[in-house]
Amino acid sequence: MPILKSELPNIKMVAWQHNEFDVYIKNYYKRFVNDYLLGVKQADLVVCLTSADLIKYKNINNNSTYIYNPVTIQNTNISNLNSKNIIFVGRLILEQKGLDYLINIGKALDNGWRILVAGDGNDEKKFRHLIAKNKLQEKIILKGALKGKELSDLYSSGSIFISTSRWEGFGLVITEAMASGLPIISFKNNGPNEILKSGEYGILIKSNDVNNFTESLKELMEEKEKREYYQQKGLERIQDFKIEIILNKWSKSLRRIKD
Structure with a gap:
């Protein structure tokens, strides 16, 4: 400059x-x-x-x-929140995207819940190794890099969206998930905090607190009414984007x- x-x-x-x-x-x-x-x-x-x-x-x-x-994804198929799919979308970069946190969260899943991961990146091989090492192949499913209708369909197939990033300038995937009717749970950093307005439009967890993140996620998994509440809040907020x-x-x- x-x-x-x-x-x-x-x-x-x-x-x-x-x-x-x-x-x-x-x-x-x-x-x-x-x-x-x-x-x-x-x-x-x-x-x-x-x-x-x-x-x-x-x-x-x-x-x-x-x-x-802005949100540019075209998705008129709002999730019915009935599946046991948790959606994660992002580049597979171990530290920034908190993929190690994702492993710990995956260990706590039960009753048929699973995490569907869309994205690729430099740490994909390491992430696959961690999944295999912890025997999580049935709980963390890698879908590869998706776009267009495939990505829209993935969002719509979920009941919850999670963001485990250690830092995030904005978090466009969060707004895409909200536009698809997914309730959001994220670690609190700059982008997610702005999008979710300090927790008004989604659940924010103190950075690095994986235990609290997992417990809050379990509550969303168990309580459809809570998922429906945050779905509506997200659909309200998305108008701003x-x-x-x-x-x-x-x-x-x-x-x-x-x-």
């Missing part, structure tokens, strides 16, 4: 952030923190994904805003820096 800004001074620069501020600082750009912060400071507009991150970016560049990612609303926010923000 600093180089581009110096070479193209008359071009408006938008710094669109796709992950948490702290993840950029402590992980992705930890060797280039000053360059990253200078780029943020020089941008004509900074767009992040959550209100929590907005506070941090405002301290660097006052011309900052937050705009959600319609593509027309998101495009309108982008349009207003870009017009502001143009003028």
